[in-house]
Amino acid sequence: MSRPPNVLRLSAALIALSVAGCTPAAVRDGPTTAATEAPPPAPAGATLAQFFDKYDAAQLSLNPQGKAYRGIRDADYGKWTDVSDETEVATNKLQQASAEAMRGSFDPGTLSEDEALSFELFNAQAARADRLFAFRDHRYIFDQMNGAQSQLPAFLINIHRVANVAEAEAYISRIRGLGPLLDTLSAQSTGRAAAGMGPPKWVYPYVISDIDNLLKPDNAVIEDIGAKIGKLEIDAPEKTRLVAAAKAAWSESAGPAYARLKTEMARQQATAPTQDGVWRMPDGKAYYEALLANYTTTDMTAAQIHDLGLAEVARIHGEMRAIMKKVGFKGTLQQFFDHLRTSPQYYYTTREAYLAEVDKHVKAMEARLPAFFNTLPKAPLVVKAVEAFREKSAGKAFYQSPSPDGSRPGTYYVNLFDLRDMSKTELEALAYHEGVPGHHLQRAVQTELTGLPPFRRFGGFTAYTEGWGLYSEELAKDMGFYTDPYSDFGRLGMELWRATRLVVDTGIHDKRWSREQAIKYLKDNTPNPQGDIEKGIERYIVYPGQATAYLIGKLKIMELRGRAQAALGPRFDFRAFHDVVLKSGPVPLDILERRVDAWIAAEKSNR
Secondary structure (H helix, E strand, C coil): CECCCCCCCCCHHHCHHHHCCCCCCCCCCCCCHHHHHCCCCCCCCCCHHHHHHHHHHHHHCCCHHHHHHHCCCCCCCCCCCCCCHHHHHHHHHHHHHHHHHHHHHCCHHHCCHHHHHHHHHHHHHHHHHHHHHCCHHHCCCCCCCCCHHHHHHHHHHHCCCCCCHHHHHHHHHHHHHHHHHHHHHHHHHHHHHHCCCCCCCCHHHHHHHHHHHHCCCCCHHHHHHHHHHHCCCCCHHHHHHHHHHHHHHHHHHHHHHHHHHHHHHHHHHHHCCCCCCHHHCCCHHHHHHHHHHHHHCCCCCHHHHHHHHHHHHHHHHHHHHHHHHHCCCCCCHHHHHHHHHHCHHHECCCHHHHHHHHHHHHHHHHHHHHHCCCCCCCCCEEEEECCCCCCCCCCCEEEECCCCCCCCCEEEEECCCCHHHCEHHHHHHHHHHHCCCCHHHHHHHHHCCCCCCHHHHHCCCHHHHHHHHHHHHHHHHHCCCCCCHHHHHHHHHHHHHHHHHHHHHHHHHCCCCCHHHHHHHHHHHCCCCHHHHHHHHHHHHHCCCHHHHHHHHHHHHHHHHHHHHHHHHHHCCHHHHHHHHHCCCCCCHHHHHHHHHHHHHHHHHCC
16 A cells, blocks of 8 residues: 555545645644745746646645655754645645646647646646545544554654754654644544544544553654664764753643543544444535545446446456465365465564565565566665554555655555464565555656656556556566465455455445444455454545555556557567556556557557
8 A cells, every 4th residue: 555645644634735636744833824825826927847846836835744755854844734724725725726827828739748748637636636625524633544643653753854953853843843733633523523524433442542652751753753863973962952852842742732632532432423434424425426536536436336346356256266276275265265364374473574575575576677667766665564653553554655855765664563464475465566566666756757747746646556556466477476376366365355445445435334244245255364354444444435446446557458468469568568657657547548548559650
């Protein structure tokens, strides 16, 4: 899973900017004049590239955290992005006014092919963001998947770099800013819960557990700032002063705010709803339809997505039975699933062993990439276990993009909280999805496309990005990997997981399935361990619609590759095809199809 390109996946309440095609945001210590009065960029006399640069500067002025993701460390480095509704309104107005100004100032018929694509993509992103803007209060602020209670500390630990005293003081400023920031978010969550838009009751214990981890005196944030200060080349008294200031900021501001937040979460939990789907919310049906359109970049209905999922589950089960026969297992597919869930030989006993195996496969894949790709990432890839303070609630695996300035590598985070949720059979496919040739290759290449406007380098479309990740799992088989049939079965298991998502996501949010009903469906139809299944369903409940994008995107990329292979025959080149897909940056699936069709026609005419 890729963090929104945004890329860390922030609290759903905090990703309005990433939905709008901007870098992810969270919160600041207070509104600013720019947040309420930022004008749209003026295009008069400007090129389209200059227009987009001005828009990017305007939206970044509202988004100090977005700057940090990009590696920009300026006067805003110690601030949080403002989460007030006024800033959400200003951000939406900026984007919509900018799109209108672009349409009035540039004629796509006079633009180059790539400029015309940027024009079309900016319009598409603005329209998609505007549709979702009406539902901005439907997003959960605190949940186990993207909740601000854990994502804000994760930002400090993973994004806030400390290379000198000024940057250490900026970190301390952000710690102190956590107090008013959390209070603001807590008040917003109170209002949403009262209006029927709070998360289900079972979510709250996860949130409270994260908070408890951060209420410890030597919590993950204090450990992190201490370690970062310790590496600075400054004298010992100065290090002591900075560490003391960080601890004071926590004890005086952040810590008390987390304590108040815990009290509020416990209060909400007492009256929280027990229904899981967003259908229970005001205008819940329209909200879910908007989410599906946004994530899949199609006009597929919930019913169509549900039926596609059922058909794909049946197809993959057939391929799994062939492997089951190959390895000589006697019994039903469901019995084989149970065998894989319960047999110790399919699980590692130490985190070190798991990570070492990942490293081995990543290195082997990196050596193979030039045979299938012309364009390779410059940024390195690192693999890290999810931090202890959030591993109980965090997702199974996710990827964080590198910074464009080279100061931060691409990072594949793997959650090793319970090794019995991390089957050996799926290890290869998961590493290829999150690392190479999956998210790291695609997202690093995207970031490094310096000729594209910023909204294309740092934005994204989920069906494209996650479709590429799932496509990469199958591509690895074409590249000669999965030599162990159990790993190939694991690859199919990962694809099956994405197919069942189509069924359970629409089941929960459209057909009104319960959490328990969805869990039973996965248990009956996948080999995944019980803990993995429960965590997956809990993710789909609080992150509605997102999980449907993976298989829909992958099927389209495979369809287009098959079309190219049929049309070009022996002249088909994986490397050229992958350039067509990757070098545009993320695009909606219909635009991707148009681009591949144009490439096929050009290749045929060059014959």
